[in-house]
Amino acid sequence: MNFYKKLSPFYNLALFYFIISFLLRIVLFFHPITQSSFTIIQSLKIFGLGIISDFFVFVIASVFLWLYLIFISNSKYNKPSGYIILSFFVLLFLYIASGKSILDEYGGALPRIVLIFIGIKTTLFALLLFLPKHRDKIRFWLFAFVIFLYVLLILQNGLSEYFFWNEFGVKYNFIAVNYLIYTNEVIGNIMESYPVVPIFSALFLVTGIFTYFILKKSRAYINDIPTFSEKLKISALYIGLFLISLIAIPTLATTENSKNVFVNELQANGLYKFYLAFENNKLDYFKFYKTIPNEKAFAILKQQFPNISGENTSRVIESDTAESHKNVVLITIESYSAEFMKQYGNKENITPFLDSLSQKSLQFTNLYAAGNRTVRGLEAVTLCLPPTAGESVVKREDNKNKFSTGAVFKQKGYNVKFMYGGDAFFDNMQDFYSGNGYQIIDKSSFSPEEITFSNVWGVCDEDMYNKAIKVMNAEAKENKPFFNHIMTVSNHRPFTYPNNKIDIPGDIKSRDGGVKYTDYSLKKFFAMASKQPWFNNTVFVIVADHCASSAGKTQLPLDKYRIPAFIYRPGVNPEKCTKLMSQIDLMPTVFGLLHFDYHSKFFGQDVLKPHYKPRAFIATYQDLGLIKDNVLTILSPKQQVRQFHLTMNKKEDIAHDYQIYYDEKPLKTERTDLVNETISFYQTASDMLKQKKYQM
The missing domain is CATH 3.40.720.10 (Alkaline Phosphatase, subunit A)
Incomplete structure (x- = not known):
């Protein structure tokens, strides 16, 4: 029973994660965008296999919690080991602060972020080393902060999955990965689209409440720090589950094979879907973008390439002059x-x-x-x-x-x-x-x-x-x-x-x-x-x-x-x-x-x-644009199409041919011909890659 209590931070957070995931599935199950009805078997698959997948994903996600907990001890603050460890942290901090560390080669904010992290770690270690009378209290608040972070991330992920489903009707995909790349645009969009202050105020309040109850049931771990042999048992159990999870998660993903897309999406774990999006880097044009019949798309393309035939771009280029090698x-x-x-x-x-x-x-x-x-x-x-x-x-x-x-x-x-x-x-x-x-x-x-x-x-x-x-x-x-x-x-x-x-x-x-x-x-x-x-x-x-x-x-x-x-x-x-x-x-x-x-x-x-x-073609990972006839046509996920009239914003002392700035004003009347032409280019290119027609 005593060893069971040593696992309390893991199973209490796991239980909380399962509850949030279960409630999220129910909300998405009945969401208006989920335009489907489910059989009893499909419902059991969604919630049954879904919760099993959640378990193994939580095991992987709790690796940082495991690393934090197994390094909690009093012995490392004994002389001389405590002073040796502190000296190492100080030297590491000074090395990074010198501005000549290997991190500075990367530029950007990375050296500053690592410097702050090492600085906090050094300060906390020094406090625990030199204030032994307050060590238990400091350790408790550090433990509370770690629990708070996990609760916050679980709730934040639940909210994110909900809003993503609300927007696209699927769990995380490459668009979500793209959101991490285009942070300025995404944060701006979120700020304009949602009441951010009330949402995050409520989020932190709810996080604090749940942290209090989870902390109350989990503090046995730091009140009676596990012995070395107990930590070995915890680590053996965790590493075993970790290795099983590495096999179980992709295996469970293969069961997401229903003809009903909503069954597969609801059964899936959002975090694992996010990982797959990183790995696969795919955004299916035919699933997310406006399309026209393939025959029509290639017929429009033929206006650009008169000598193509069929659904491909194969053609012969001939010159009336001898080749120059x-x-x-x-x-x-x-x-x-x-x-x-x-x-x-x-x-x-x-x-x-x-x-x-x-x-x-x-x-x-x-x-x-x-x-x-x-x-x-x-x-x-x-x-x-x-x-x-x-x-x-x-x-x-x-x-x-x-x-x-x-x-x-x-x-x-x-x-x-x-x-x-x-x-x-x-x-x-x-x-x-x-x-x-x-x-x-x-x-x-x-x-x-x-x-x-x-x-x-x-x-x-x-x-x-x-x-x-x-x-x-x-x-x-x-x-x-x-x-x-x-x-x-x-x-x-x-x-x-x-x-x-x-x-x-x-x-x-x-x-x-x-x-x-x-x-x-x-x-x-x-x-x-x-x-x-x-x-x-x-x-x-x-x-x-x-x-x-x-x-x-x-x-x-x-x-x-x-x-x-x-x-x-x-x-x-x-x-x-x-x-x-x-x-x-x-x-x-x-x-x-x-x-x-x-x-x-x-x-x-x-x-x-x-x-x-x-x-001309210009694009991000998700917005596909065509510039033609002073109109910019943009295809976006959810079958969205936007068009903008382009007016040159002339700069003085620059010749006309080199003017690069344009005002983009929404088109009042759709240029359907340009919409179809834009679709034809991107759809046929996607089709040729998908059908392996662009091979040698």
Whole structure:
């Protein structure tokens, strides 16, 4: 019986969690959005298997409670162990506070958060060490705080699941994961949509009440701290249940196989669904977005591609000129907004080289990024298809053997490589590019002497370009053309780079410094490349992966997707293309300049052809947009469609072709033709990926 009481914090919190989960299922069961009736068997499945799943999920979620409880003891405060442990905490605190810890490489709020945590831990340990008479009282309040946190999280999760169901009629999915990514937008939406102060006031009040009762029934644990042997028994029991839970949870998930979607959703555990959303990165277009019959969608698409037939984008691209097998170097620049460049209004002179190079190139002045993350930019220039709902294809499980720009080059006899100064395992780049026939050159390919500077993201851009020159010199000797895709890293937080390179020190960690160093590195690369025998026979394609920021006042702010892009061909006169276009059009346009004949599945098009119809795609993980005819059409989950009329918000001293700011005003009368066209693009792209029609 005494050992049973030692488990009281676990079973009291578990009982509370089961009650909240049971009540939540009842509420969702009878919710108006749950438009279904259930048989007795289905009801038993929902509540029976549901509560079993909840048990195993709670076991996994209580790992932090277990770690906290097993380290409660008095012996660690004895001399000299107590002073040794305190000294360790103090040294760790000073190390992080120095500003030179490994955490500072990541930038952002992480070092501050860890510093606060270690500071609190050090202070509490010192109080328990030096105030033995008050140790029991301090420990009690710490124990109460931990119980309070668990109760709060259980109630908060219940509320969140309710509101999510109220919004979407399902348990957590990728949209919920997305909410963690776009915190500014989500918090703003919550603040405007719900009475936050009353809700959270009530939440804290209820949490306090339940904490009082759970604490009353669980304090036996700290009143009589378990012995070492009792802690071993508790740990053995917990670890055993933990291991069983790892098997039981996914096994129970396989029983969510009813033809009635509501049965599956109500039976499921929300926290495990959230985990699966992280793992799967999927948002089913056909389940959450407005659709039209597939035949109609592809018929509308045929207006863009007259020579396609059936439900696919397969077509033959032919040129009336002999093919040119020049080398191609594609450089995607990290987080590079159009507004950084002088032509688009920047007056800080942070891109002097690219400002100059753009004037010698075929410049695309009206090009939009497909998304707001690196993987979206890589997907756009590699697969040349619209950004489908959910995670980028780059990070999906089914990401190999796709029809890609690299595949077209390989068919033409090119060596094909992807070069990245960091670890290509990041963002699944290694898996994606190697699975699509690219050879990978990343940080692991560098010898120690080839690295002069690196941070958490990888080697600096100068080191990457030095390596690229070596690789291309070796390739040139093989008497084969090469296509090399280089992804930069330096223009990324924490914006550290070698000092004494530009007039903004790398130690300052400023965005302007990151941009200017990126520009400086490109200048050095072109200076080196221009001395190589392959230079004059090479086409250089420069484009951003996405803008530096995606936050704005509107759902899809156009200025946060406008990126610079140009093609530099040594010895060729500069040109300017002012047509509205998408990031996915860039490489098909390059193929057009090289006069390639090839069989294409690309949604991207050669914008220099007379039949091209200007449009651009911009998207987040869930909002899918099409810009056309001065209208922005946005498809969102729950089959929502919004349209906005775009009016240029002109800035002084900026030429018309480089104006990037637009006012977005809701359209009074729906442009049904544009709605259907937007649906046709995104629906057909989703269908082709789902049906594996975009394979080689």
